[in-house]
Each structure stands twice: as C-alpha cells, then as structure tokens.
Amino acid sequence: MQKPYSESCDQNKSPILFIIESIFSTCHEVLEIGSGTGQHAVYFAEKMPHLRWRCSDCEPYIVGINQWIDDSDVINVVAPVKLDVSESEWPVATVDAVFTANSIHIMHDQDVVNLMKGSGNLLNKGGHLVIYGPFNYGGSFTSASNESFEQWLKSRDPLSGIKDFELIVDLAGNNNLMLCEDYEMPENNRILHFKKY
Numbered sequence: 001m002q003k004p005y006s007e008s009c010d011q012n013k014s015p016i017l018f019i020i021e022s023i024f025s026t027c028h029e030v031l032e033i034g035s036g037t038g039q040h041a042v043y044f045a046e047k048m049p050h051l052r053w054r055c056s057d058c059e060p061y062i063v064g065i066n067q068w069i070d071d072s073d074v075i076n077v078v079a080p081v082k083l084d085v086s087e088s089e090w091p092v093a094t095v096d097a098v099f100t101a102n103s104i105h106i107m108h109d110q111d112v113v114n115l116m117k118g119s120g121n122l123l124n125k126g127g128h129l130v131i132y133g134p135f136n137y138g139g140s141f142t143s144a145s146n147e148s149f150e151q152w153l154k155s156r157d158p159l160s161g162i163k164d165f166e167l168i169v170d171l172a173g174n175n176n177l178m179l180c181e182d183y184e185m186p187e188n189n190r191i192l193h194f195k196k197y
C-alpha cells in the first residue's frame with residue numbers, strides 16, 4: 001500500500017521546527033494529536049533526538065503513520081495510539097508536551113473543548129501545549145485565503161471551521177494553560193504556545 005503524503009507537511013515542517021526546537025529543548029515526552037500522515041512525527045523526532053515522540057490519531061490514520069515510521073530510521077517515535085479527542089478516557093500517560101498541527105479547524109467546537117481539557121489533564125506544571133494552524137482574531141479572518149479555506153472546510157463539514165484565537169485562549173485558561181507566545185507563521189498560520197501553571 002502506498003504511504004499517505006501531505007504536501008503541506010513538507011512545506012511547513014521546517015518553519016514549525018524553527019519555533020518548537022527551543023520550546024521542546026528541555027522536554028522528553030511529546031504527544032502529537034491528529035498526526036495525520038505521520039510525516040511531521042518522523043521529521044521532528046529525527047531533528048530532536050532527545051524526545052520520545054508519541055503519535056496519535058483516529059483509527060483510519062494509524063496504518064499510514066506506521067508506514068512512515070517503519071520506512072524511517074528514527075528510533076524515538078513511539079508506536080501511534082488511537083486517540084479521538086472526543087473520547088473521555090485518553091490512552092496516554094502524562095507527557096511534557098502536547099503538539100498538534102492543522103487539526104483544530106478540522107475539529108468540531110466540542111472536540112476543541114475536549115482537546116484543551118485533555119491536554120491540560122495530561123500535562124504537569126510547566127508542560128507545553130503547542131498548536132499550529134490558522135486562527136481568526138476579533139471574529140475576523142486574517143486573510144482572503146483563510147476566508148476561502150473556511151468556505152471549503154464548511155462545504156465538507158459544516159461543523160468544522162477556523163476557530164477564534166480568543167476562544168482557544170479562554171479554553172486554555174479554563175484548564176490552567178497560560179498563553180506564552182503567539183507566533184506569526186508563513187501562509188497566514190500561527191503557532192500558539194501555552195504553558196501549564
């Protein structure tokens with residue numbers, strides 16, 4: 001079976017690495033939510049060999065993630081776990097960091113509530129939550145391309161869509177997660193970095 005491939009992963013992996021390598025410099029265990037193809041996991045784990053990188057996603061993605069891991073030489077990506085954030089019990093122990101890319105706008109509002117709650121529960125004090133993707137500010141799109149992207153998302157799934165930055169910060173606060181930095185990224189994306197307090 002041919003490996004799944006995401007062109008956007010190839011394009012955004014090095015700008016994301018540039019930001020997360022300092023955030024994750026003192027971390028050991030990272031959980032990635034919504035790993036998708038598994039490309040990010042293999043790339044980030046190779047570039048940050050001090051980490052144990054745990055992939056996760058909904059069931060249909062697990063086979064492809066394993067293909068990427070098996071075809072790589074990395075030894076610090078741990079077998080992916082099946083994790084849908086809507087589940088009440090997450091099959092993962094405490095980690096130092098949670099990372100997710102381009103998943104929040106695919107998720108329904110309640111999934112995002114669960115993601116923030118689950119991440120807050122998994123992290124110890126001082127742990128990191130890093131979210132990459134597009135966000136709206138003050139209820140407005142940051143670009144015409146994000147607005148067209150939203151129309152495409154809604155045509156696939158009316159309950160998906162780009163989330164408000166302010167909503168994510170509020171949900172974070174409800175789960176003892178404080179915004180440390182909001183990084184501007186290429187193609188009208190952001191990285192939101194939260195720390196557990």
Ligand SMILES: C[S@@+](CC[C@H](N)C(=O)[O-])C[C@H]1O[C@@H](n2cnc3c(N)ncnc32)[C@H](O)[C@@H]1O
Pocket residue numbers: 006008009033034035036037040057058061083084085086100101102103106107111
């Ligand atoms: C656009 S893909 C992004 C994949 C990968 N992170 C990337 O950057 O290419 C969105 C991912 O979010 C995952 N996802 C959507 N809803 C989810 C949920 N409720 N729980 C866990 N993952 C979810 C999808 O399965 C998919 O892998």
